[in-house]
Structure formats: structure tokens, C-alpha cells
Amino acid sequence: MKFAIIEDSRSQAEVLKALLRSEGHQVEVFADGASFLAAIETRSFDFYLVDWMLPDIDGDVLVTRVRERFGWEVPVMVCTARTDEECAADMLRLGADDFVPKPVRYMEFMARVDALLRRRRVRVPSELHVGNIDVDLDGRRILMAGAPIELTQREYDLAVVFLRNVGRVMPREELLSSIWAREADVDTRTVDxxxxxxxxxxxxxxxxxxxxxxxxxxxxxxxxxxxG
Incomplete structure (x- = not known):
């Protein structure tokens, strides 16, 4: 899973990053809201962890933007020093799935992450329909106009990424790292x-x-x- 952490405290971000990476996740850290908003213009993540109080842009703006751009299936968790009832209600009302109070209790944090990921797995559809193309995600099959198409494993993986991100620019480097991450002898020409x-x-x-x-x-x- 690819996590985005938006957190202005470098030490806090590094600890959360280390915890998530220890579970096999990929993690990218953003120190402010502006750099995060610029990044999601061209790419997406599987899980968003948002600091509610950033130096440049409030967390409510970021959560709202994630929901507008990526919908309600992707998990969003907020980290915050504000734990009053009114603030908690605002976070959840604006689109957060859950929140973790600061200082973060790390065992509880990981348990809450796991709970959100379990819910996401339950909601993930087993089929994808775009244009004249149908994807059987469980069977790893793609059909065009009802006819099965013979694809290699990597061709299938790349096709699913494209079909899940219609209308978005997918950088070659992101495609390379997400599909060929374990293969050191490939470069962006492989994507082409x-x-x-x-x-x-x-x-x-x-x-x-x-x-x-x-x-x-x-x-x-x-x-x-x-x-045509």
C-alpha cells in the first residue's frame, strides 16, 4: 500500500513512516499542505494520513480535496492535538474515517490503520468497467467487448492502474515503482x-x-x- 503522510513535524513523520514501512508499506512524507496538493494533481495514494493543523493549509482543506478528487473509498486518517468533541465531529463530518490524538500512541495508531485497511478490502469491488473494457479483478482477466484479451502479468497490472486512474496523468516513475518495484534492471523505457x-x-x-x-x-x- 502507498501511504501519504502530511505532517510538519519531521520527527513525528519519521516515526510514523518507520512504523508503516515495517509492515511493508510504501510511504511518502509531505511537510506542508501545498506540496501535498501539488503532488496529487498527478498521482494518488492508497491511504492518507493528515495533520489537522499545518503551518500553511488547514487539514480540513486537504481532507476535502482528497474526497473531491479520489472519492470516498480511499481511507483518510487525521492526526491532531485537538481532541475536543467539536473538533472531532468536524473532522469526521468533513470526510475523515478516523482520527488519532497527539501525542500518538503507536500501537493504537497501527491498530486503527489496520482496521481501516480491513474495511477498505471489504469495499473494494471485484470488477471494473471502463469504456468497452471489463476487468475481472479476482480472476485477473480483461475482456474487450466481451472477448478475453491475452496479457502478460505486467501488462495486466499496468492496464488496471490506467483503468483505475482515467483522466489523470500517471508519471512513468510512479508506474515503474508500483509495478516493477522489485526489478532493479528495468527503467522507464519498460513502461513505454x-x-x-x-x-x-x-x-x-x-x-x-x-x-x-x-x-x-x-x-x-x-x-x-x-x-470508433
């Missing part, structure tokens, strides 16, 4: 090669109702179009 294959196999030049385009200097974006 697999994207080219997917474009042909899945009709991502418009035939399937989807268009995969290369964004110069950044990565790829999948958009819905009128099927």
Missing part, C-alpha cells in the same frame, strides 16, 4: 514498451472507447472518447 503493447491489445487508440496518450516529459493519461 508495455504501454505501447496495451494500446494495441486493448484498442486504446479509441477503438475501445478509451485513448491512451503520452504526456511529454511526464507520463501517460487514459481518457474516455467516443468509440
Amino acid at each position: 514498451t508495455h504501454a505501447s503493447r496495451l494500446r494495441k491489445k486493448l484498442g486504446l487508440a479509441g477503438e475501445s472507447g478509451l485513448m491512451l496518450t503520452s504526456v511529454y516529459g511526464q507520463g501517460y493519461r487514459l481518457d474516455t472518447v467516443q468509440a
